Structures are given as C-alpha cells and as structure tokens.
Amino acid sequence: MISVGIIGGTGYTGKYIVKFINEHPNVSDFSIYANKSAGQSLHEVFPDLVSEVENQTVKNAEDLDLSHDVYFFALPHGESFKYVPMLIDAHKKVIDLGADFRLDNAELFLNTYKLDHTSPEFLKSKIYGLAEVADNYESTNLIANPGCYPTAALLSAIPLVKYFGENILSVSTVSYSGISGAGKKASTDLLFAENYNSVKAYNVGTHRHEVEIAQELNKYSNEIDYSLTTHLLPVFSGIYSTTIIHVNENVEQENINSIFNQEYSGKTFIRLRQTPPELKWVIGSNYCDINVKAAKNKIIVTAAIDNLIKGASGQAVQNMNKMYGWDEALGIKIYKEEFQNV
Numbered sequence: 001m002i003s004v005g006i007i008g009g010t011g012y013t014g015k016y017i018v019k020f021i022n023e024h025p026n027v028s029d030f031s032i033y034a035n036k037s038a039g040q041s042l043h044e045v046f047p048d049l050v051s052e053v054e055n056q057t058v059k060n061a062e063d064l065d066l067s068h069d070v071y072f073f074a075l076p077h078g079e080s081f082k083y084v085p086m087l088i089d090a091h092k093k094v095i096d097l098g099a100d101f102r103l104d105n106a107e108l109f110l111n112t113y114k115l116d117h118t119s120p121e122f123l124k125s126k127i128y129g130l131a132e133v134a135d136n137y138e139s140t141n142l143i144a145n146p147g148c149y150p151t152a153a154l155l156s157a158i159p160l161v162k163y164f165g166e167n168i169l170s171v172s173t174v175s176y177s178g179i180s181g182a183g184k185k186a187s188t189d190l191l192f193a194e195n196y197n198s199v200k201a202y203n204v205g206t207h208r209h210e211v212e213i214a215q216e217l218n219k220y221s222n223e224i225d226y227s228l229t230t231h232l233l234p235v236f237s238g239i240y241s242t243t244i245i246h247v248n249e250n251v252e253q254e255n256i257n258s259i260f261n262q263e264y265s266g267k268t269f270i271r272l273r274q275t276p277p278e279l280k281w282v283i284g285s286n287y288c289d290i291n292v293k294a295a296k297n298k299i300i301v302t303a304a305i306d307n308l309i310k311g312a313s314g315q316a317v318q319n320m321n322k323m324y325g326w327d328e329a330l331g332i333k334i335y336k337e338e339f340q341n342v
C-alpha cells in the first residue's frame with residue numbers, strides 16, 4: 001500500500017485525482033495541499049464530496065514533506081519546479097499535470113512559457129506520459145502528464161505519423177475545449193455570460209500546446225508541419241478534436257482502420273468508433289473515443305476526451321499504475337452519473 005500527496009488537490013483537475021485516489025485499492029492514505037485553500041477542510045472546498053471522501057484539512061504546499069510515496073502536482077505552470085527536485089532526489093515518484101516538465105529542453109520552455117527553467121536536468125530524464133504510447137516506466141520517477149489538447153491530438157495523429165512518416169505533407173488540429181480547461185481562477189473571458197450560446201477561437205497561431213504536440217510528433221518523423229487551432233466551447237468539460245493529415249498518396253480506409261486497430265489493440269481507454277464520436281460519450285470517463293476516415297490523400301481523425309480526466313487526472317492515475325506495474329485501470333472509476341444531464 002502506498003501514501004499519496006496531491007498538491008493542488010483543491011483545483012479542477014486535483015478534485016478528480018482526489019476522487020480516483022480515494023477509490024484506489026493500493027492507496028492507504030493521501031493528503032491534499034494547496035495555497036489559498038490551505039487550512040480549509042476538504043468538505044468546505046468541495047461540499048459535494050461529503051459522503052464520498054472522508055474529511056481532512058487542506059495543508060499548505062509549502063509544508064510538503066517526504067512522507068508520501070507518490071506526489072501528484074496539479075499547479076499552475078512554474079510552481080511544481082519548486083518541489084520536484086527535492087522529491088526526485090529522495091527517490092519519490094512524481095506525476096506533474098502541469099507543463100513544467102513536458103518540453104524536452106529549457107530553451108523551448110523559456111520561449112514557450114516565458115520562464116527560466118530552474119531544473120532543466122529533469123527535462124531529459126522524465127517520461128512524457130501519454131499513457132497509451134509511453135513505455136520504459138521503470139527508467140524514471142518523473143512523469144510529465146500531457147496537456148489536454150495534446151492528449152486528444154497525439155492519440156489521433158501518432159499512429160499515422162508513425163506509418164506514413166516522410167510521406168506526410170501536413171498535420172493540423174482544430175479543437176474545442178470546455179471552460180474548465182482554464183482552471184478555477186476567475187477571468188471575465190471565461191464567465192458563463194460571456195460564453196453561453198457562443199463559440200470563439202483563442203490564442204490563434206500561438207497556443208503553447210502546439211509546441212508540445214509538434215515536439216512529440218517529431219519523435220516519429222522529422223519536421224512535421226503542424227498547427228493547432230483552439231476554441232472555447234460553452235460546456236463545463238470535454239475536448240473535441242479534429243485532426244487532418246495530408247499525405248502525398250491516396251489512402252485506403254481499410255489500411256487506416258488496420259493501423260489504428262493494431263496501435264490500440266488491448267488499450268483499455270481507447271475506443272475506436274465507426275462514426276465521429278460525441279463529447280457526451282466520454283464526459284466523466286477516462287476514455288478517448290476516436291473515429292478515422294480516409295478521403296483521397298487526406299485522413300480525418302475525430303477524437304473526444306474529458307479534459308479533466310483523460311486529459312489530466314485520469315491519465316495521471318493511469319500513469320501511476322503504469323509506474324508500479326499495476327493494471328492501468330486500477331482506481332479509475334467512471335463518473336458518468338455526475339454528468340448525466342450534460
């Protein structure tokens with residue numbers, strides 16, 4: 001049995017780590033750490049958890065110690081830097097849901113996040129934890145959990161980039177996210193009144209996740225011409241992602257189907273669909289639903305995930321399970337019932 005620390009457990013993604021870890025059969029105890037919520041009780045922060053999770057006082061992240069085996073960080077970027085080196089030096093396991101360790105070098109991090117990286121040595125030794133694709137979990141104690149848009153886009157594109165390699169002309173993703181994707185921090189742009197009955201593109205041509213996705217795709221083929229365009233959707237959670245891959249040859253549907261069937265055979269949380277998925281099929285779950293369609297020299301891949309679960313907390317717990325060599329689905333319950341009216 002292991003002990004778990006959840007730093008940022010009072011945020012949107014942190015809440016689902018709390019829920020999953022609370023149900024996990026191999027976890028004996030867990031503590032929640034935060035910033036402004038420190039000193040409050042868990043039930044004050046999340047009254048809906050009253051009958052589900054035993055109450056505890058939220059601790060201050062600055063008081064984090066070495067008493068746990070695994071540490072989940074769900075903090076704004078630039079914050080987990082401060083704690084991760086001490087934990088890795090003490091041979092603890094760390095899973096960071098933020099962006100601090102996702103990029104492979106400090107220069108790329110500085111250009112993308114406008115912050116100097118204080119522990120660049122860990123950028124190379126971490127694993128980028130796209131759970132269906134990553135391996136070698138025994139080689140590291142640090143997992144950089146992928147971003148939410150990257151999870152959907154990479155699960156859509158990687159099988160094709162691997163297969164078509166240099167025959168790919170371009171890869172582009174158009175993606176829509178529920179408003180919880182921005183976390184719980186207040187901002188006028190994210191108000192219900194600003195977004196209800198409307199859709200807008202944002203960070204066009206400059207979204208940080210474009211860099212992350214391009215980095216990972218380039219591990220399978222050099223110099224992929226990649227673009228990501230993100231939109232805000234007036235729903236609480238969910239990412240809907242359409243990725244179009246242009247290749248320099250005509251492609252057959254049968255061939256594309258078999259590439260995806262092979263890539264994701266035996267993967268519990270990938271569901272290959274005969275039609276484009278709908279967001280409501282995956283909300284509250286750790287599934288990524290994917291449909292793939294060949295059209296002459298194009299392949300169109302539609303994918304849907306819950307940004308807070310498969311795009312964050314569910315994948316993070318999946319990664320913890322893989323670090324320990326346990327069944328990857330352990331503790332990852334489907335919270336469908338909560339979202340039944342969505």
Ligand SMILES: NC(=O)c1ccc[n+]([C@@H]2O[C@H](COP(=O)([O-])OP(=O)(O)OC[C@H]3O[C@@H](n4cnc5c(N)ncnc54)[C@H](OP(=O)(O)O)[C@@H]3O)[C@@H](O)[C@H]2O)c1
Pocket residue numbers: 007008009010011012013014033034035036037038061073074075076077079097098099146147148180181182183184185307308311312
């Ligand atoms: N939302 C998503 O869909 C999503 C998906 C994938 C990855 N992520 C990434 O996951 C991380 C967490 O996202 P989120 O949406 O859960 O954020 P969030 O709802 O804003 O929650 C942030 C959490 O961090 C704590 N916190 C903030 N500043 C802190 C500090 N200086 N020291 C210690 N704790 C601090 C907050 O505590 P208080 O309650 O005390 O303020 C809260 O628990 C981010 O890096 C985000 O980019 C988010």
